[in-house]
Amino acid sequence: MLELRDIxxxxxxxxxxxxxxxxxxxxxxxxxxxxxxxxxxxxxARVAALLHRPDGGTVTLDGETVTGWRHRAPRRQRTAYxxxxxxxxxxxxxxxxxxELIAEPLRAGGRRAEIADRVGELAPVVGLTDELLRRRPxxxxxxxxxxxxxxxxxxxxxxxxxxDEMTAMLDASTTAALVAVVESYRRESGxxxxxxxxxxxxxxxxxxxxxxxxxxxxxxxxRAEAPADR
Amino acid sequence: MADTDTTTxxxxxxxxxxATSGGRAADGRGRRAVRVGVSAxxxxxxxxxxxxxxxxxxxxxxxxxxAAKLQPPxxxxxxxxxxxxxxxxxRCVYGLRVSLLVGVVAALAATVIGTAVGALAxxxxxxxxxxxxxxxxxxxxxPHLLLGIFIVAMxxxxxxxxIISVALTHWLSTARIVxxxxxxxxxxxxxxxxxxGGASRWRVTVRHLLPGVLPQAGLAAVLMVPHAIxxxxxxxxxxxxxxxxxxxxxIMVNAARGSLLAGDWWPxxxxxxxxxxxxxxxxxxxxxxxxxxxxxxxxxxxx
Numbered sequence: 001m002l003e004l005r006d007i008x009x010x011x012x013x014x015x016x017x018x019x020x021x022x023x024x025x026x027x028x029x030x031x032x033x034x035x036x037x038x039x040x041x042x043x044x045a046r047v048a049a050l051l052h053r054p055d056g057g058t059v060t061l062d063g064e065t066v067t068g069w070r071h072r073a074p075r076r077q078r079t080a081y082x083x084x085x086x087x088x089x090x091x092x093x094x095x096x097x098x099x100e101l102i103a104e105p106l107r108a109g110g111r112r113a114e115i116a117d118r119v120g121e122l123a124p125v126v127g128l129t130d131e132l133l134r135r136r137p138x139x140x141x142x143x144x145x146x147x148x149x150x151x152x153x154x155x156x157x158x159x160x161x162x163x164d165e166m167t168a169m170l171d172a173s174t175t176a177a178l179v180a181v182v183e184s185y186r187r188e189s190g191x192x193x194x195x196x197x198x199x200x201x202x203x204x205x206x207x208x209x210x211x212x213x214x215x216x217x218x219x220x221x222x223r224a225e226a227p228a229d230r
Numbered sequence: 231m232a233d234t235d236t237t238t239x240x241x242x243x244x245x246x247x248x249a250t251s252g253g254r255a256a257d258g259r260g261r262r263a264v265r266v267g268v269s270a271x272x273x274x275x276x277x278x279x280x281x282x283x284x285x286x287x288x289x290x291x292x293x294x295x296x297a298a299k300l301q302p303p304x305x306x307x308x309x310x311x312x313x314x315x316x317x318x319x320x321r322c323v324y325g326l327r328v329s330l331l332v333g334v335v336a337a338l339a340a341t342v343i344g345t346a347v348g349a350l351a352x353x354x355x356x357x358x359x360x361x362x363x364x365x366x367x368x369x370x371x372x373p374h375l376l377l378g379i380f381i382v383a384m385x386x387x388x389x390x391x392x393i394i395s396v397a398l399t400h401w402l403s404t405a406r407i408v409x410x411x412x413x414x415x416x417x418x419x420x421x422x423x424x425x426x427g428g429a430s431r432w433r434v435t436v437r438h439l440l441p442g443v444l445p446q447a448g449l450a451a452v453l454m455v456p457h458a459i460x461x462x463x464x465x466x467x468x469x470x471x472x473x474x475x476x477x478x479x480x481i482m483v484n485a486a487r488g489s490l491l492a493g494d495w496w497p498x499x500x501x502x503x504x505x506x507x508x509x510x511x512x513x514x515x516x517x518x519x520x521x522x523x524x525x526x527x528x529x530x531x532x533x
Binding site (some may be wrong): 046049051070071072075078079083084085087090091092093094097103108109128143149153155156183 | 426429
């Protein structure tokens with residue numbers, strides 16, 4: 001259970017981007033968050049992934065109230081999430097080869113021994129060849145880089161996936177492939193998903209339910225929306 | 231000569247042999263290549279000279295030859311002799327050796343201090359960042375030379391006090407550059423991804439932030455070398471740097487001031503040239519590097 005209650009967050013203290021928003025994702029559920037650009041949905045996703053400290057409100061992760069964000073969150077809580085961002089170019093360290101990029105969370109957690117197994121297991125799943133794993137980010141396409149970022153998000157077997165407009169920069173076939181990888185991982189592990197985006201059709205097909213940003217902020221009571229509802 | 235060149239290239243580029251036939255961009259690129267080539271050749275020559283000459287021609291610092299004092303440049307003494315008859319060319323090379331040693335070591339030390347402080351401030355952020363940057367402001371509000379003189383005065387004269395003095399006064403700009411770069415890198419999503427992957431603060435700084443600022447820090451180090459050379463010369467000129475018997479460019483210029491008033495120009499000119507030429511050569515190389523890594527101009531990274 002991932003519960004965001006009365007979240008107020010922003011980057012300037014006077015003008016919060018997100019004001020009093022509540023959202024609940026049940027264990028194993030896939031929730032799509034729809035909204036126009038610049039409305040604050042990415043900020044909410046960052047708050048949910050413990051990457052941005054909100055100015056107000058509480059986040060409850062699997063029954064535990066979160067008390068610290070970013071480095072102040074215990075590693076156990078941070079690594080419960082796999083996070084994917086909109087721009088693969090910016091979310092990959094330009095100096096690391098794709099193989100090192102995928103292995104980085106394992107290395108940071110002192111689990112070097114598992115690197116070869118885990119990377120070897122994930123690379124074919126997301127569709128990366130050994131040759132691609134040896135390239136650096138500027139030598140691959142956006143789609144290939146996003147595949148590596150997805151593998152990095154899955155490498156620690158997270159219980160929650162936060163996809164912040166994961167597919168906005170990608171073509172239709174790569175989008176389909178990546179969504180399929182996420183879905184097969186969720187079937188196998190039972191992870192919950194919060195997918196942020198503005199592609200109504202994609203989110204409606206992908207997620208168990210979609211939530212419109214306007215409903216979250218306007219009338220907090222009417223949270224859920226049937227996927228078929230356009 | 232310059233006038234005729236510009237008129238011929240203006241009227242008919244094809245007829246003039248020296249004018250480039252390409253456009254302005256090609257002209258600029260060519261000029262830059264020439265600048266880099268000349269700078270690299272000069273730097274290489276300087277480094278080679280200070281490494282090889284002391285092996286071939288040992289310098290006796292005590293030897294004086296008053297019979298040959300203040301001779302103008304000639305074949306036996308290409309740069310002439312100073313007021314006690316010592317060969318200026320050899321002393322210039324030895325002085326340059328000291329200056330380069332001080333310059334390179336002090337620049338490296340200053341860059342290490344500056345990078346550490348800047349990375350600390352940038353990586354911690356918040357009040358720690360503000361506190362560290364106020365200390366940097368405090369240091370930079372004292373004139374460099376004054377602070378340097380104060381530090382040198384605490385030790386016995388020698389090479390190391392000068393290096394310490396230059397290093398402790400020149401890390402500030404590097405700290406500012408590194409902090410600004412770290413702050414801009416810190417907001418990138420790949421740092422978020424590392425945090426989410428369980429990386430500690432230390433790991434984020436060492437694995438992701440510092441490698442990202444190394445090109446800027448390296449450039450700052452190269453630009454620091456001429457600064458440090460000037461600083462060493464200034465301290466030596468004031469009599470605070472190296473012991474007076476050492477061959478140092480600053481000491482040589484200072485000692486030759488008297489003979490300049492008598493019309494003997496060579497004892498001041500050649501040490502001065504030896505200060506300026508390596509400075510310009512290194513600055514030329516650093517400028518090319520700056521254009522490579524950072525097309526937009528940064529005032530901190532200019533000489």
